[in-house]
Amino acid sequence: MELGEHISQRYNQELEDIRSKVLKMGGLVEAQAENGVKALLQRDAELAENVATADDKINALEVEIDEDCVQVIALRQPTASDLRLVFAVGKVITDLERLGDEAAKIGKYSKKLAKKKTITGMHAELSHLSELALSLLHDSLDAFARLDDERAVQLLAKNDKINREFNALSRILITHMMENPRNIKNALRISWCARSLERIGRYSINICEHVVYLVKGKDIRHTDLDEVLAELFPDDDL
Amino acid sequence: MKTNTTTGDGFNIEINGTVGTPFTDNAKMGSRNCDVFYADKQAIFDINLDIGKHEIIAMIGPSGCGKSTYLRVLNRMNDTIPICRVTGEHTLDDEDIYAKKMDPVLLRARVGMVFQKPNPFPKSIYDNVAYGARLHGLASNRSELDDLVEASLIKAGLFKEVKDDLQKSGTGLSGGQQQRLCIARAIAVDPEVILMDEPTSALDPIATALIEELMDELRQNYTIAIVTHSMQQAARVSQRTAYFHMGKLVEVNATDKVFTNPEHQLTENYITGRFG
Numbered sequence: 001m002e003l004g005e006h007i008s009q010r011y012n013q014e015l016e017d018i019r020s021k022v023l024k025m026g027g028l029v030e031a032q033a034e035n036g037v038k039a040l041l042q043r044d045a046e047l048a049e050n051v052a053t054a055d056d057k058i059n060a061l062e063v064e065i066d067e068d069c070v071q072v073i074a075l076r077q078p079t080a081s082d083l084r085l086v087f088a089v090g091k092v093i094t095d096l097e098r099l100g101d102e103a104a105k106i107g108k109y110s111k112k113l114a115k116k117k118t119i120t121g122m123h124a125e126l127s128h129l130s131e132l133a134l135s136l137l138h139d140s141l142d143a144f145a146r147l148d149d150e151r152a153v154q155l156l157a158k159n160d161k162i163n164r165e166f167n168a169l170s171r172i173l174i175t176h177m178m179e180n181p182r183n184i185k186n187a188l189r190i191s192w193c194a195r196s197l198e199r200i201g202r203y204s205i206n207i208c209e210h211v212v213y214l215v216k217g218k219d220i221r222h223t224d225l226d227e228v229l230a231e232l233f234p235d236d237d238l
Numbered sequence: 239m240k241t242n243t244t245t246g247d248g249f250n251i252e253i254n255g256t257v258g259t260p261f262t263d264n265a266k267m268g269s270r271n272c273d274v275f276y277a278d279k280q281a282i283f284d285i286n287l288d289i290g291k292h293e294i295i296a297m298i299g300p301s302g303c304g305k306s307t308y309l310r311v312l313n314r315m316n317d318t319i320p321i322c323r324v325t326g327e328h329t330l331d332d333e334d335i336y337a338k339k340m341d342p343v344l345l346r347a348r349v350g351m352v353f354q355k356p357n358p359f360p361k362s363i364y365d366n367v368a369y370g371a372r373l374h375g376l377a378s379n380r381s382e383l384d385d386l387v388e389a390s391l392i393k394a395g396l397f398k399e400v401k402d403d404l405q406k407s408g409t410g411l412s413g414g415q416q417q418r419l420c421i422a423r424a425i426a427v428d429p430e431v432i433l434m435d436e437p438t439s440a441l442d443p444i445a446t447a448l449i450e451e452l453m454d455e456l457r458q459n460y461t462i463a464i465v466t467h468s469m470q471q472a473a474r475v476s477q478r479t480a481y482f483h484m485g486k487l488v489e490v491n492a493t494d495k496v497f498t499n500p501e502h503q504l505t506e507n508y509i510t511g512r513f514g
Contacts, residue, residue, distance in 0.1 A: 004512045013509065077470060079497045209257045217499025 014080075015085060018068050022089055022096075025061040026141040029099045032058065033137055033200055036106035040193055041123065045114035051107025057069055058100035061151040062093045081214075088214040092144060095203040095210075099137065102196040102203070109189040114150065116186050125172060126190065129165045133197040133204070140204040140211070149215035152208035153232065156225050157165050162201035253483065256397070257501045258491035260480075262290035265329075266461040267349070267431060269310055272326035274307055274316065281307050285325050285326070285487045287456035287480065289431070294453060294462040296493065297471035299482035300508065309433050312463065313349035314342045330431070347374055350424035353438040356416030358408030358423075363400050366408040366419055367391060386426060394422035395452045403449065414445025414476045425460075432456065434464040438471065450475050469509055481505040 032051055039048035069086050072078055078086050100232045106130050136158050143152040173187045173194075212232070220228045261268075265288035274282035282304045289295050291310075297305040307316070314335065316322040328335045335345055347370065358366050367387045370376075377383035387404070391397035396418040400411070408419050417437060424432055434453075438446040453462055453475050466472050472479050472493065479496040481489045481504070489502040500506045 008511060079469065079473075080500050080506050082510045083498060125271045197487065 007229060014068070014076070015073055015078075017081060018065060018072065018086070018089055021061060021065050021068070022092060023141075023143040023145055025058060025065065025093060025096050026144065026213055028058050028061070029096050029103065030137060030141060031098055032103035033106075033134060036103040036110065038198075040106055040110040040113065041127055041130065043110075043114040045111050048107045048110035048114055052104050052111060053107075055100040055104045058097060065089065065093050081217075084214045084217060090208040091210050092207055095206045098202055099203045102199045105196045106193050109193050113186060113189050113193075122169075122172070122176075123188060125165070126194065129162065129169060129194060129197050131161050132158065132165060133200040136201050136204045141206040143211050146216050149212050150233065151237070152215075153220075153225075153228060154213040155208045156205060156228070159201060159205045162198055166194055166198040172226065185222045250505075251503050253486050253488055253502075253504065256286060256487045256490060258489045258495075259478075260287045260313075260487065260490040262288045262293075264291045266291045266331065267463075268327075268328040268329045269308075269311065272308070272312060272328065274304070274325075275323045276319070277321040279356075281398055281485055282311075283485045287487060287490060289461060289463055290478070291461055292457055292459075294457055294464060294476045296476035297463065297465045297482060298469060298472050298479060298480045298508070299488075301467075302484075303482040304485040305480075305482040306435055308487075309351075309435055309463060309465050312431070312433055313346045313351055315346075315351065326465060339414060345375075347427040348429055349431040349433060350427065350429035351433045351435065352417070352420050352437045354439050356420050356440070358411070358416050358419050360407065360409055362405045362418060363408050364404040367422050367426050368393070370423060373510065374427055376427065384442055390422040390426040391419075391458070393425050394418045394499075395448060395455075396422055397443055412445070414441045414448060417441060417445070417449060418452065421449070425456075426505070429460065431461045431463070434462065436467060439467060446471070467498075481508060483508070502503055 001025045005014075032055060035047055036051045038044065039051055069090050072086055076082075088217045136155060139142075139151065139155050142148070143155065170191065173191050206221075209221050212218060212228075216232055218232060220232075243361050268288040272282060272285040272287075273280060273439050285304075285308060297309065298510075300304050310316045310325050311328060312335075314324075317323055324336065330345070330348065334340065335349075359369060361369070364387055368377075368383055371383060371386050377386050388397060388401075391400065396415060399415060400406075400419075408416065411419060417440075421432075421437075438449050441449065450471065451482060453464070464472075465473065476493045478490060479493045480487060481496070482504070483504050489496065489500060489505045491501060495501075496505060497509060500509065506512070
């Protein structure tokens, strides 16, 4: 989607500022999530501690962007794509704040896990799930930055993969817990991290849905993916 | 018809007919292939549009886009301009309003008009409202006429404010009251359609809100077409919005669609303030 400039330069600037703040917030969230995963997989207690306590910048940006959106609605009465931008931003930053929380949770549990003996055979699964979740987060933020609705729709399908991976990991954890009850505490911590990774995937999907709304003006939440494809991209083979 | 239009941004956007839903299945008025010329200059190009019963349709667009000219087509106000020529088919309840047997004075009683600047006659409030009714012989005696004047003023939301001053001059009222007086005058001849050409652009926000509230009530009994420069007003009062651009009808859609997700790039540019 490409849009021309407003007659009012200041209005242009206000919307541009909102967009760049969202991108900045997205960058912080991505860094937090990456560091959380790194701390988890590399058993880095110090990094984990940092991640667990470093989401205040993200929270402050959420409040700031929210205020900016209210200002624009009150003073500019945005319409059409501008209105959709402001509305989508309001939702995207809610998801970004939740993403930040999930990253902090991974940090919190990783700190504990870093000091414990690792549960054998978990690393590969966790690493794979992390990779899926982080790449989906990265790609959804990219789709938002480029207002790329086609890419956003392509990403929707990745949610299933993450769910499958999360379920597989849960089954393994259950086995571990049944084998030796002394594993339960750590297995639960790993399970909570896995849960946070699954949430990171889901919130990233939400962002993709907001991108489609922003660009196409269609609300595709709670809609079957095949229906979305047939309606929005009838000629494309996505 | 294909035409390229250069916008302020300098890139070409094609107007290829009208997008959206210009036609309804309950048309009160309709136009097909409407062209309007002022001498050699064409002001309106091939407009096809229905105005549905009991709907308020808003016509928006930049100055000179032809929206007021088109509004004036609908009650043959353009007849009064000698160099103006209107073509195409125009109907009111499937009746050709440009037919030879159609009396434009009677047509204008059925399709009333309210103008930008309130224009009460320099007569009493009572006589302003009674004027059309007398002209068309709508009341057979004084008491019937009294009732008609009162009913029209009530419908126009003005009666309470002027009921003790009916013999005072209409021109002594405030701008907002004058505009409601003009609406009462239009209503008094029992029209079917009311055309409004920027009816609130000279009024303050309170008077504007009163007129807008009135329009919503009037919609129960009448069909209304309003030309407005205020997009917020179009958004507030209308069910459908028509966007005009350089004499062409670019898009007609449900108002909520136009303001959240317009179909045509030119509509989008205009309502988001990107029109150069």
